[in-house]
Amino acid sequence: MRIISGSLKSRRITAPKNLPVRPTTDRAKEGLFNILQHQITFPEIRALDLFCGTGNISFELASRGCKDLTCIDISYPCIHFVKQTATALQLEGFNVRKANVFSFLTAKQAPYDLIFADPPYHLRGLENLPDLIFEHHLLAEGGLFILEHPPQHTFVSHPRHVEQRVYGLVNFSFFA
Secondary structure, three states, X not given: OEOOOOOOOOOEOXXXXXXXXXXXXXXXHHHHHHHHOOOOOHHHOEEEXXXXXXXXXXXXXXXXXXXXXXXXXXXXXXXXXXXXXHHHOOOOOEEEEEOOHHHHHHOXXXXXXXXXXXXXXXXXXXXXXXXXXXXXXXXXXXXXXXXXXXOOOOOOOOOOEXXXXXXXXXXXXXXX
């Protein structure tokens, strides 16, 4: 993985090959952050990275100045790698938790300005993520929820869906 911009620009992070992940491609991540850089003041937001995997999105957010970041994943090897890398990069405000995402979402949380979710594409219940986010008031007013998903899922009829972007086989649905 490569960090695209910010204080850690061009830094390469190599995750162990045995992690159970499918990291967002550099092309898709670059497209996503080209959109976000015009909508978000990164140092001022509270961000949540669900199914964080290698921390690819979180490290990009931190590089761009996000100082209040929570990463959630159920895989201990993923959590260990993200914690270890965040420490090595001397990142502050990086809260990494091992948890079931669905349980985490139903627990009482303060709202986030940006929520990114990159669940396994075969995950049962993937289609319920937008409703869980909004039913539990996890998105702050004016906030943005981005769901990465495979092409066979569509969210355009969801009442909070505002946009969809496609980068090859990677789809990002935006909700507000």
